[in-house]
Structures are given as C-alpha cells and as structure tokens.
Amino acid sequence: MVESYPTTEMDVAFQLGRIHLERAHQGIDNVCNKGVVDWLFPDSLHLRPYRQVYQLNDGDFLNKKIVRNLEQRTAVEKILNCSSRGAPYIVFGPPGTGKTVTIVEAIYQLLRMTQKKILVCAPANAACDMLASKLIPYCERNQLIRVHSETRERSTITPQIQQYSNMTSKGEFLPIKGSDLNHYRIVVTTLIFIGKFSGFKPDAVFIDEAAQALEPDVCVPLGIIRPEASIVLAGDPKQLGPIVQSNVAREYGLGVSMLERLMDTQETYKNQDPNFITMLIKNFRSHPDILDLPNKLFYEEKLQAISQEPINDPISRTSVYPKISSLFPVVKVANGLNAAGHAVEFCAVSAKERREGRSPSYFNPAEADMALKYVITLVHLKFHPDFQVKPSDIGIITPYIRQVYKIKLLLQAHGLNDVEVGSTESFQGREKRIIIISTVRAQHDLLKHDEKYSLGFVKKEKRFNVAMTRAISKLIVIGCPAVLATDEKWRGYMQMCRNFGAYYGAPYEERTKEKKKQIVDRFDSFPKFSNVKAEQ
Secondary structure, three states: OOOOOOOOOOOOOOOOOOHHHHHHHHHHHHHHHOOOHHHHOHHHOOOOOOOOOOOOOHHHOOOHHHHHOHHHHHHHHHHHOOOOOOOOEEEEOOOOOOHHHHHHHHHHHHHHHOOOOEEEEEOOHHHHHHHHHHHHHHOOOOOEEEOOOOOOOHHHOOHHHHHOEOEOOOOOEOOOOHHHHOOOOEEEEEOOHHHHOOOOOOOEEEEOOHHHOOHHHHHHHHOOOOOOOEEEEEEOOOOOOOOOOOHHHHHOOOOOOHHHHHHHHOHHHHOOOOOOEEEOOEEOOOOHHHHHHHHHHHOOOOOEEOOOHHHHOHHHHOOOHHHHHHHOOOOOOOOOOOOOOOOEEEEEOOOOOEEOOOOOOEEOHHHHHHHHHHHHHHHHOOOOHHHOOOHHHEEEEOOOHHHHHHHHHHHHHOOOOOOEEEOHHHHOOOOEEEEEEEOOOOOHHHHHHHHHHOOOOOOOHHHHHHHHOOEEEEEEEEEOHHHHOOOHHHHHHHHHHHHHOOEEEOOOOOOOHHHHHHHHHHHHHOHHHHHHHHHO
C-alpha cells in the first residue's frame, strides 16, 4: 500500500516583532524630551548639595549580615539618602558579592522609611521573578505587584509569584493600566514591558543586571520617572554585556551597556566616590583558589573570599582525575598525581573537534566523553552523606551549542539528567557546587572562525570570567593545552594547576621563551641553515 501525503504547498515566513524596538525608540524620545539626558552624563551635571536625611541603626537592617559588611551597608545608606543627586547610583557587584541582597535591602529601606513609589526592572523575566521572590516576604499584597506580559509562558511562573501578580488562579493575565500601578509601592517588571504603562510615575528606579541591558532598553523606564527621581544600576561590567547581532549597532556603541559606559567614560565614577558608586568586595560564593585568577585579571585583587563552606567541602580537597582510573581502567594517570587535591583541576585532552553539516557550531567527542567520566566519578565518590555529590550539584559549561547537545545525550544515556549543561550565557548569574568546563577548541586555525562568529572561550575575556566564577567548591577544566596556551588567561589557569599538582591528562610542555630560544639555536647549529644565513 502506497502512503499518500498532502500536496498543498505552503510558504512560511517569520516576521520580526517590532514591539521591543518601538518601546526602546519611545524610551529614548522620552529621555530626550523630559531633559533626562544630562543624568546619563553625570560629569556635566550641576549637582545639588548632598544632605543625609536618614540614619540606619544596626537593628534597622532586614539582613543582619549587611551590618558587618561595610560596602553593602554604604550602598544601602547612600541609595536611601539619594547621595548621587540625579546621577545614577551604581552598585558594582562582582560574582558572589551579594549584589541582589544589597539592592533588596535598599528597596526595603525605601519602602519602610519613605513614601516613594519604586520601580524594579531587569532585562529578563527570570531576574524579575527572583527579585520579586526576595521582596514578597516583606510586602503586603497591596504593596507589591509583579507585572507579566500576556505573551509570557505561564508554566514558568511560580505560585508565590502568581499571588502577587496580574495572573489569576486560572492562568489568565488581567489587563492593567499605568494608573493602576500607582496604587502599589513596588512594581516589578521587565525593562521593555514597563514601556506600556505611560501613566505610571515612579520616584525611584532599580535596574538589576544592568550590565547585560542595551542602553536603549534602560531608557524605557528612565523615560517615565518623575523629576528628582533616583536611579540605581546594579551589575558587573566585567561579565557578559548586551547581545548585539548588528555590526553597525556594535560600531555605534550599543554593545556597551549604560553601566559600563558610565564607569569607563565618566570621572564621576572613575574616582570611586561612594556617593555615586560602591564596589562590593566580599565574595560569599567561591573557594579562594577558584576566585584567585579572576580576581587578579578583572578586579584588581580587591575581592575577598570569605565563605567557609567551600573550604570545608571535601570535594575541594579531592583530586578527581586519578579516581577516574578506578572506574575506567583505560584512563591512565600519567602525570600530576596529587592525593591532597585542590579546588581547581585541569584535564588536558588532545583530540580534534568536529562539525555536523553546515552548522557553525563545533563539538569535541573526546572532551564530551571525559566530561561524562568526571560526572560518573564525582557521584561515586564516598563522602559523609552531608557532602555526597548529587548530579544536581554539577554544572557543565561549554561555549558551543552542539557540544551542549552531545554532552546532554551522553548524560541522559547514563541516567544523569539532573546535571545541568549549558552555554556560558545560560550560566551567567548562576552558581553550582561543581563546575566542569569543556572548551572544545583544539585547532589553532579555527580561532579566527570563533572571532568571526563571537564563539568560544579563547581570547573572550568576559566569557572566560563568567565561566570561571560559577563554581563554589570545585572547578574542572577540560581542554587542549596547545590551543589554550595561546591566551594568557588560560595559560595562567593551567600554570596554577601545575603549581598545585592538579594538571592531568595528555602531556604538554609549554613553549616558554627559553624553549623557543633552544629550538632556534638547534636550527642555527645545522650547517645548511648556517650557510643560508651567511649568504643572506
């Protein structure tokens, strides 16, 4: 029997959604028409005198840990007293320094001690939900509202968030006017969606993850604020910035966030005046060894690793690679055997990456297989039950989506679905007890391909910084040392692992200046090369 198929031909076209662009354009127009432009170039502002109105005592703080954290406490008090006087106040929050805790505390104090209406925004729904969930325990139902777009996926909204939002118990989104939002003290929504509500006039605007936001998007909430309003930008310009696909837009500076532009170009912030900017320096997340290299490369060695949790975690004192051989006899421990173990580890793999069809994304089967071996070994390690490694404790980061798919398939085949695998972008703002990084790239000539498509880790500073600062207790990097050695950041990581005795896998001898000189001298010692050199 021959199967019959429909013969109707169909033409499918995908149209660009213009709402985002229209609201960004409108936001820029509003900023210009309302005279807010000078606020975005604070060096030209004639600032009114600063006067401290509110004084916080130790017992006033919602989070008692902030009382002993000078930087967090300073940021909260300065925001409460509007010390930046029209210019945006910047909370510079490197990884794990409690940026979200700080701005939540500042919002709470404004709610408690003033009558201001507060708008809280972020580029993405996930960040907005997280902020709302932190604020909800301290707000009445009539004080806070989380406003969703009617196009949002309902399954991603938790019951807690739903109760404080415009979503009904039946999963329907209630229509809201801008004037309705004026009845609430705190409104939480995305940068773009707030542009729908022209009747809402907040007295204070908090923008979290501001280093990831396009500057026109930030103009959307700034275009609706009241005169004399206060603006707070929170983020880390040393991590991934706005995603810009257009080369023309990038050339005009749209690849740089407002927060980064202010910090790079305005003397107001370069001087580190606490009335305008506070850098949080106490890291509550990572083991000191994990934080060491990013701290030196990106944060002028100002960060202080103060958490005891990763130091007391036995996985930070365990060499994992040597234990792989007990489960997989084909894996030989040829070098770097260190029973003590450290929080950082490097596994050298020499194998070519591959590509399927015309896809620009690469994968490396050997690295994927090694990542699987690491995961299996980690969950089989015998620790006290409180420290036993669970698959959900592990995150795997790789810069190529094809490698993400390959690793996921391997893990699923072994029942390890709870291991999270994703790109660098998907892990920004996240943390895991154990992070495994598969760098994939193994051919020098393909580094130009990565540069063209903005892929990979090698020579990508912000992507490197994000990937290397997600781990709490253990960071494991799998990669080709010959390719990674072309970048000083990766050379620094591999050298640190060598110093710790935590460099494993395929042998590789770095070509130092002395090694290169020895090679050149050997060539010069051959008569035919010497004669050619003499004739020239």
